[in-house]
Amino acid sequence: MLTYITRRLATGLLMLVALSMLVFILLRLAPGDPISAYINPNVAMSQAEMDALRARLGLDQPLPIQYLAWLRAAASGDLGFSIQRNGVKVLPLVLERIGPTVLLMVAGLAIAIVVGIAAGIVTAVQRNSATDIGFSIAAFFGISSPAFLTAILGLYLFSVVLRWSPSGGMLTPGAPFSIGDLLAHLVLPACLLSIGHAALIMRYMRASLLEVLNQDYVRTARAKGVKEFWVIMKHAVRNALLPVVTLIGSTIGIAVGGAIFIESVFNWPGMGLLLINAVDTRDYPVIMGATLIIGACVIVVNLLTDIAYAAIDPRIQVA
Amino acid sequence: MHTAPVLDISSLRTVFRIGGRQVAAVQDLDLTIAPGETLALVGESGSGKSVTSLSIMGLLPRKVGQVTEGSILFRGKSGQVQDLTRLDDEGLRRIRGNDIAMVFQEPMTSLNPVYTIGEQIAEPMRIHLGCSHRKAAAAAIKLLEDVGIPDPERRAGQYPHELSGGMRQRATIAMALSCDPVLLIADEPTTALDVTIQAQILDLLQKLQDERGMGILFVTHNLGVVAEIADRVAVMYAGRIVETGTVADVFTHPRHPYTVGLMRSVPRLGEATELRRRGIPLPTIAGSVPSLVHLPTGCSFAPRCPLAIDACRAGVPPLYETGNGRKSRCIRWQEV
Numbered sequence A: 001m002l003t004y005i006t007r008r009l010a011t012g013l014l015m016l017v018a019l020s021m022l023v024f025i026l027l028r029l030a031p032g033d034p035i036s037a038y039i040n041p042n043v044a045m046s047q048a049e050m051d052a053l054r055a056r057l058g059l060d061q062p063l064p065i066q067y068l069a070w071l072r073a074a075a076s077g078d079l080g081f082s083i084q085r086n087g088v089k090v091l092p093l094v095l096e097r098i099g100p101t102v103l104l105m106v107a108g109l110a111i112a113i114v115v116g117i118a119a120g121i122v123t124a125v126q127r128n129s130a131t132d133i134g135f136s137i138a139a140f141f142g143i144s145s146p147a148f149l150t151a152i153l154g155l156y157l158f159s160v161v162l163r164w165s166p167s168g169g170m171l172t173p174g175a176p177f178s179i180g181d182l183l184a185h186l187v188l189p190a191c192l193l194s195i196g197h198a199a200l201i202m203r204y205m206r207a208s209l210l211e212v213l214n215q216d217y218v219r220t221a222r223a224k225g226v227k228e229f230w231v232i233m234k235h236a237v238r239n240a241l242l243p244v245v246t247l248i249g250s251t252i253g254i255a256v257g258g259a260i261f262i263e264s265v266f267n268w269p270g271m272g273l274l275l276i277n278a279v280d281t282r283d284y285p286v287i288m289g290a291t292l293i294i295g296a297c298v299i300v301v302n303l304l305t306d307i308a309y310a311a312i313d314p315r316i317q318v319a
Numbered sequence B: 001m002h003t004a005p006v007l008d009i010s011s012l013r014t015v016f017r018i019g020g021r022q023v024a025a026v027q028d029l030d031l032t033i034a035p036g037e038t039l040a041l042v043g044e045s046g047s048g049k050s051v052t053s054l055s056i057m058g059l060l061p062r063k064v065g066q067v068t069e070g071s072i073l074f075r076g077k078s079g080q081v082q083d084l085t086r087l088d089d090e091g092l093r094r095i096r097g098n099d100i101a102m103v104f105q106e107p108m109t110s111l112n113p114v115y116t117i118g119e120q121i122a123e124p125m126r127i128h129l130g131c132s133h134r135k136a137a138a139a140a141i142k143l144l145e146d147v148g149i150p151d152p153e154r155r156a157g158q159y160p161h162e163l164s165g166g167m168r169q170r171a172t173i174a175m176a177l178s179c180d181p182v183l184l185i186a187d188e189p190t191t192a193l194d195v196t197i198q199a200q201i202l203d204l205l206q207k208l209q210d211e212r213g214m215g216i217l218f219v220t221h222n223l224g225v226v227a228e229i230a231d232r233v234a235v236m237y238a239g240r241i242v243e244t245g246t247v248a249d250v251f252t253h254p255r256h257p258y259t260v261g262l263m264r265s266v267p268r269l270g271e272a273t274e275l276r277r278r279g280i281p282l283p284t285i286a287g288s289v290p291s292l293v294h295l296p297t298g299c300s301f302a303p304r305c306p307l308a309i310d311a312c313r314a315g316v317p318p319l320y321e322t323g324n325g326r327k328s329r330c331i332r333w334q335e336v
């Protein structure tokens, strides 16, 4: 088990390096001169001054050299300085944003998992009933409406029209910290974030459970006199969960994308907001740092789902 | 045997709703099983053997399959006789796994892959006998030992995929016997196993029956197995029983042309190779099983029967008493 985790973490590290390389190249391929981000357009600058600045920042070096320099620094925990925020270090800036993002994503994911699995079970057990059809139509809309649309509509409906929820931020400014205040701010964005995922999980769970309910061992359970409730919950659901766990693991990336939208719509002080601001202002070091940390989170979550899978299915030998 | 039967089915009719119309998968079915007796139910694929066992268990697919006529009188462990066709879901559930247990064909798929063998054997004892977890777990190990699984403590903690097919079938038998049922329904329990394992499982079932005295309904299409294990045999064709009697009687003097055909199509040892060497095809019954939707009028077997005459097509023949407690659904049984 330990060797397995170590090996997975090592491959994860390699993937991170590849990711950083990709982002680095993409950023340099983007039109425009990176140096422009450093220049105050209101102050005139001579060509000689520009060249000097370029040399100081290392931007006159060939691309591979620039990347290796960044990588060497990153390996020692130095992600450079934010261009936009006048020399604030990137690492603490990014780390400070992890908490809110993880909170939002974990809350959204937890809602999606609980709602999705519960709805999947209900619809599979009551197949072709009105409940089933209702949920299926809802899931269709849940999956097909884009995150930015649900985010904006949700914000408008629940904050502006119904006033059930604050319209943004993580805490009421100026008020003393309280869990209740945090939750009040969290519920709406987390629910909106969970919609697409919940719908997807529901559909997978329904299909998977329907298949499992036809299996011989379910008939065996009934033949043993197990109560119908436990036939479903004990004998069928655990088997039906297996493909759903895989699905959850492999769609974490999508949830990250959704979280970025939600954060910018709800002004949630997380990585997504940071990243969008950084892209807006061409704050390259921050973009690199933020993608790196987000990538690391996705890799760790994937590892966790694989471990969960092994815990549910005794046939999987983790070694 | 003159003890009161554990199971007494009369005029059972089970229908399926297929595409808006009702199709009888089992009809006019009578059978009884005495305590300690093994009745073999034989017949070609689709003749209604499994539907009969599922009707007894109350495990017909909901909304699709349903018993519409007849009664299934069952004498439970308490000695009380109940008609299973009149029990509600909860009443049937209390009987399943407790008074009547079932062993299925596929040991590979009939155990739940995510629970240990021990847990699955212990479950019925916790449900029906109110055993504590610890007591049921200990009893499960004892049962594994009874069904001849070596190193039962270790096996109890293993998952189904860690056991061989024969071992798993022993485990499902242990599971079925956990509450000491008075009736065991075994639906082709050895079909999926290879021949040596098959013989071991049959021996095991017989040994357990001698020790515990339960009645067995043994579903199979293998006449060799019938000869090995059963006291009496009931031959099914297209949802009806066409012949019943003791194994010895039916095998030596079949009284129905279908039984004769079935027995001809089982070559004796060495005969198959001999026939193949001489280039003669193995004997089979000409024609195929009729679709339940388009059953011929009169005797269902008439279209394939070498003895069929016009009278056979006139109406469904009753079961004729042919002596010594035997019955045949053939108007020409004396000439068979």
Ligand SMILES: Nc1ncnc2c1ncn2[C@@H]1O[C@H](COP(=O)(O)OP(=O)(O)OP(=O)(O)O)[C@@H](O)[C@H]1O
Binding pocket: B016, B017, B018, B025, B043, B044, B045, B046, B047, B048, B049, B050, B051, B052, B061, B064, B065, B221, B292
């Ligand atoms: N779930 C079902 N839905 C509709 N019809 C069914 C269903 N199950 C069985 N039947 C019908 O009942 C008939 C008898 O099926 P059954 O399974 O009892 O055959 P069997 O004698 O057990 O055959 P086998 O040797 O293949 O197991 C089938 O021909 C089929 O038409």
Ligand SMILES: [Mg+2]
Binding pocket: B049, B050, B051, B187
């Ligand atoms: Mg069958």
